[in-house]
Amino acid sequence: xxxxxxxxxxGGQGGLPAAALAARxxxxxxxxxxxxxxxx
Amino acid sequence: MHLIRERAAEFGVRGVDPAxxxxxLPAVVARKDRIVQGIIDGIYGWVNPSPxxxxxxxxxxxxxxxxLRVDGRTITARQSIIATGARTADIEIPGLVETGxxxxxxxxxxxxxxxxxxxxxxxxxxxxxxQMFGRFGTKVTLLSRSSxxxxxxxxxxxxxxxxxxxxxxxxxxxGAEGIQAERAGTGKRVMAAIGGQVQAFQAxxxxxxxxxxxxxxxxxxxxxxxxxxxxxxxxxDQLRTTAPNIWSLGDVNxxxxxxxxxxxxxxxxxxxxxxxxxxxxxxxxxxxAVFTEPALASVGLTERQxxxxxxxxxxxxxxxxxxxxxxxxxxxEGLIKLVADAVTGELLGGHILSAHADLLIHQVxxxxxxxxxxxxxxxxxxxxxxLSEMVKEAAKKLx
Numbered sequence: 001x002x003x004x005x006x007x008x009x010x011g012g013q014g015g016l017p018a019a020a021l022a023a024r025x026x027x028x029x030x031x032x033x034x035x036x037x038x039x040x
Numbered sequence: 041m042h043l044i045r046e047r048a049a050e051f052g053v054r055g056v057d058p059a060x061x062x063x064x065l066p067a068v069v070a071r072k073d074r075i076v077q078g079i080i081d082g083i084y085g086w087v088n089p090s091p092x093x094x095x096x097x098x099x100x101x102x103x104x105x106x107x108l109r110v111d112g113r114t115i116t117a118r119q120s121i122i123a124t125g126a127r128t129a130d131i132e133i134p135g136l137v138e139t140g141x142x143x144x145x146x147x148x149x150x151x152x153x154x155x156x157x158x159x160x161x162x163x164x165x166x167x168x169x170x171q172m173f174g175r176f177g178t179k180v181t182l183l184s185r186s187s188x189x190x191x192x193x194x195x196x197x198x199x200x201x202x203x204x205x206x207x208x209x210x211x212x213x214x215g216a217e218g219i220q221a222e223r224a225g226t227g228k229r230v231m232a233a234i235g236g237q238v239q240a241f242q243a244x245x246x247x248x249x250x251x252x253x254x255x256x257x258x259x260x261x262x263x264x265x266x267x268x269x270x271x272x273x274x275x276x277d278q279l280r281t282t283a284p285n286i287w288s289l290g291d292v293n294x295x296x297x298x299x300x301x302x303x304x305x306x307x308x309x310x311x312x313x314x315x316x317x318x319x320x321x322x323x324x325x326x327x328x329a330v331f332t333e334p335a336l337a338s339v340g341l342t343e344r345q346x347x348x349x350x351x352x353x354x355x356x357x358x359x360x361x362x363x364x365x366x367x368x369x370x371x372x373e374g375l376i377k378l379v380a381d382a383v384t385g386e387l388l389g390g391h392i393l394s395a396h397a398d399l400l401i402h403q404v405x406x407x408x409x410x411x412x413x414x415x416x417x418x419x420x421x422x423x424x425x426x427l428s429e430m431v432k433e434a435a436k437k438l439x
Contacts, residue, residue, distance in 0.1 A: 002094075002115055002116070003115075003116045003117070003118070004094070004115060004116070004117045004118070005117070005118050005119065005314065006117060006118070006119045006120070006121065006310075006313055006314060007100075007108055007115065007117035007119075007120040007121070008120075008121045008123055009100045009108075009120065009121065009122050009123060009124055009259070010122070010123035010124040010125060010290075010292075011087075011095070011123075012123060012125050012290070012302065013083065013290075013299045013302050013303050013306075014123045014125070014289045014290030014291075014302030014303060014305055014306045014309075015121065015123030015289075015290075015306065016083050016084070016086050016087055016306070017086060017303055017306030017307050017310070018121050018123060018289065018305075018306035018307065018309050018310040018313075019086075019087050019093055019310070020086035020087045020090070020093075021306070021307045021310040021311065021314075022092075022310040022313065022314045023087065023090045023092035023093045024090075025310070025311075025314050025315060026092070026314075027092065027314045028092050028094075029087075029090075029092055029093045029094070030094050030096055030108075030115055030117060031087060031093055031094065031095050031096065032096045032097075032098065032100045032108070032110055033095065033096075033097060034097070034098060034099045034100075036080065037080070037084050037087075037095065038079070038080030038081075038083055038084055
């Protein structure tokens with residue numbers, strides 16, 4: 001089982017910048033998206 | 041196309057045969073799809089390729105505050121951020137599901153311009169799509185359940201916009217109650233009580249623009265101890281939910297459901313979740329725009345909202361009929377209304393109906409962000425001849 005520092009649920013235009021910044025700050029991030037990354 | 045068809049002669053452009061103009065909708069949709077894909081590819085580049093980000097495709101549900109199941113796979117996360125956005129509101133109009141309808145998603149994929157369209161809902165989506173299809177040549181009926189379109193906006197502006205839509209040939213009906221739908225031959229029929237009288241509207245298609253609601257379905261937030269309010273996920277001003285290690289951002293929290301709000305929330309939630317930064321959101325100046333022509337853009341409070349919030353209020357109004365630039369581009373119908381606290385002078389709101397209102401509003405946004413007064417806008421030198429001068433003019437009237 002993988003343990004992440006952060007799970008971001010939703011890869012839209014809120015989730016993506018959150019995941020990007022967290023990753024840049026050194027956190028391991030699971031970005032979970034059920035449709036297309038990028039949002040609607 | 042609208043400008044060419046309606047106003048070419050006024051601008052001295054000869055040789056245009058309005059009757060010969062037609063819209064190649066598949067080409068329009070294909071162009072839109074290319075642009076959208078380019079934007080999506082661009083923002084996906086924010087996380088890809090980052091060695092720290094693992095993309096997991098699937099539907100997530102919480103099984104505890106730190107455990108998630110994603111399509112059967114289990115992952116553990118010390119912190120989580122909910123960023124699931126919003127979806128079209130449930131349909132509560134009798135007969136509409138059986139009759140069939142479009143949402144904004146399907147309406148943007150149409151390959152043929154419908155001959156007639158009933159738009160239910162006169163908020164951002166309803167008003168924009170009503171004008172767009174009207175200009176494509178569709179006979180449009182816009183049904184508003186409220187007593188006016190764009191009900192949250194400054195009445196002087198939303199009523200003027202309604203008048204412009206009517207002048208373009210859109211059948212705008214406000215105060216529609218008891219809306220129902222049914223099939224009518226090959227078309228569709230919508231019934232509504234307007235002014236106490238039931239009226240029937242017939243069209244080829246129906247567009248449901250009745251609002252969006254937070255997308256929390258299936259997340260099993262209760263397993264994680266995350267409380268949901270009627271308007272969305274309950275968060276503190278640091279975007280922390282009722283579960284200490286879970287954060288939430290954007291549309292799913294309710295309030296101002298705009299991409300730019302979610303994009304503002306994103307880094308702040310990440311900093312708080314990963315670094316414990318304790319940053320707080322500042323939503324005093326979240327601008328908004330309805331991308332009609334002219335556009336209606338606003339920020340902060342309307343005059344009535346400012347009064348209700350206990351302010352002594354003063355307003356400053358300017359009209360684009362007084363602008364040389366507006367005359368030159370042939371768009372003189374709009375106005376600007378600024379709202380300020382009469383005691384402190386602090387700007388509380390700005391409301392603009394004009395060409396490029398979505399650009400002009402940012403002067404007001406910037407001033408409000410710094411808790412500024414109209415003074416900084418009024419004293420600053422503005423380029424002549426621009427529409428922006430009218431923001432300065434409204435600020436001058438506010439003094």
